Amino acid sequence: METAAIDAVLLIRTKGWGMIDLTEEERRVALSVWAGLVSFVALLYLTGSFWKAAVIGVFVLVSCVLGLGQRWLLRGSFLLAIVAIAIALGAPTPDQWAQLLQDARRTLFTVDG
Numbered sequence: 001m002e003t004a005a006i007d008a009v010l011l012i013r014t015k016g017w018g019m020i021d022l023t024e025e026e027r028r029v030a031l032s033v034w035a036g037l038v039s040f041v042a043l044l045y046l047t048g049s050f051w052k053a054a055v056i057g058v059f060v061l062v063s064c065v066l067g068l069g070q071r072w073l074l075r076g077s078f079l080l081a082i083v084a085i086a087i088a089l090g091a092p093t094p095d096q097w098a099q100l101l102q103d104a105r106r107t108l109f110t111v112d113g
Contacts, residue, residue: 029065035077036061042080046087046094 022030040057044050060077064070087093092100 028067028070031074032061032064032070035064035074038081039077042077042084045084046080 036057039060040053043053043056047053060073064073083094
């Protein structure tokens with residue numbers, strides 16, 4: 001039993017998870033699906049609106065598959081995921097950002113006189 005587990009780990013290390021064997025077109029489609037899914041889940045978490053998240057997720061997916069702004073869309077979906085993770089871990093929500101920015105401006109630009 002122990003040898004089978006070691007063999008499985010060695011097989012995964014040498015063969016990978018299958019992404020290495022993909023063609024460039026298959027990788028592009030896989031990245032597009034991933035970006036659309038990440039955008040959908042992050043926006044669903046941030047906004048709570050299924051339809052907004054679905055429309056934007058489909059837009060990201062279709063745009064990436066067509067190759068329209070794929071680089072920017074991949075970066076944007078990554079940024080959305082980072083923001084959603086930060087908020088899930090306790091960072092202030094987007095509706096509190098305006099107040100925090102105003103407080104920071106007041107603090108930085110207040111002159112003691």
